Amino acid sequence: MKLKKIVILGTGGTIAGRAASASDNIGYTAAQVGIEQLVAAIPAMAQAGPVLLEQVAQIDSKDMSFAVWEQLARRVNYFLARSDVAGIVITHGTDTLEETAFFLQSVCQPDKPVVLTCAMRPATALAPDGPQNMLDAIAVSRHAGAKGVVAVCAGTIHSALEVQKVHTYQLDAFSSGDAGPLGYVEEGAVRLLRNWPTGLQGQARIAIRNRANSTTMPDWPHVEIVMNYAGASGAMVEALLAQGVQGLVVAATGNGTLHHSLEAALLKAQAAGVKVIRATRCLNGRVLPKPGDTLPDSKGLTPVKARVELMLRLLA
Numbered sequence: 001m002k003l004k005k006i007v008i009l010g011t012g013g014t015i016a017g018r019a020a021s022a023s024d025n026i027g028y029t030a031a032q033v034g035i036e037q038l039v040a041a042i043p044a045m046a047q048a049g050p051v052l053l054e055q056v057a058q059i060d061s062k063d064m065s066f067a068v069w070e071q072l073a074r075r076v077n078y079f080l081a082r083s084d085v086a087g088i089v090i091t092h093g094t095d096t097l098e099e100t101a102f103f104l105q106s107v108c109q110p111d112k113p114v115v116l117t118c119a120m121r122p123a124t125a126l127a128p129d130g131p132q133n134m135l136d137a138i139a140v141s142r143h144a145g146a147k148g149v150v151a152v153c154a155g156t157i158h159s160a161l162e163v164q165k166v167h168t169y170q171l172d173a174f175s176s177g178d179a180g181p182l183g184y185v186e187e188g189a190v191r192l193l194r195n196w197p198t199g200l201q202g203q204a205r206i207a208i209r210n211r212a213n214s215t216t217m218p219d220w221p222h223v224e225i226v227m228n229y230a231g232a233s234g235a236m237v238e239a240l241l242a243q244g245v246q247g248l249v250v251a252a253t254g255n256g257t258l259h260h261s262l263e264a265a266l267l268k269a270q271a272a273g274v275k276v277i278r279a280t281r282c283l284n285g286r287v288l289p290k291p292g293d294t295l296p297d298s299k300g301l302t303p304v305k306a307r308v309e310l311m312l313r314l315l316a
């Protein structure tokens, strides 16, 4: 039987970064090497089966935009619908990878694998991590039964629902928190620990999927993140209210606790019709709701993912 294609979509990031010296792992410019060149530089890709390459964007993912997300969703939906395509690999910067992963899982809900991969060292490094991550991502995208959006980095597979960047420098920069990784890639073989990610909440995804398939997207709703901390005030919320903010996610302390000044401002915003969601700034755990809570919790989503979810809900 003819092996199906894996589509590799390039978006930039450190995996496509260039530094002036091979010993420089931090003073590089991201998103310099094209996807064709990146793939050509990995000899073992010759054994990876048929691949189809497309450069969707060429950016440092700190600058990720809604326009790139829309284009990515369109290309993912297009390629997934093709019967000659087994799965998709997306090269992406590590900084906002978790947001893109969550966005794509929400709007595409793929029943084939969509694997985001990345690197912590530029392509020019003495020992770059990108080539191995790429090969591992291909292995996951070719794994029988694989589906949904996942991230592959440092031999570890994370679900789009839980993946989070947790380290600024080390190669194994991602974690799935309490949930633990989905599995590992070892010498090209996938060792699965949990089920592949499936679906997400309700109506929003259908509306956004239709919109992502069309050529024009409406303006994205204005949703911001504010944080609770010692001495927090309502100043940020007041300023955002004055700007007409439509949604607010608060990265609360601990189990969703808020300084009384910030809480008062958020309740005022909620009463004025702004959607307010309470997430936690803690790395692990979730906000556990209690009777009498006045601000809804993020149902385990981190602040950045709760923001994506809220934007999608408002768009729908």
Ligand code: ASP
Pocket (backbone or CB within 6 Å): 012, 013, 014, 015, 030, 059, 060, 061, 062, 092, 093, 094, 095, 096, 118, 119, 120, 121
């Ligand atoms: N700033 C880079 C990016 O997110 C970092 C990386 O890829 O590791 O594109």
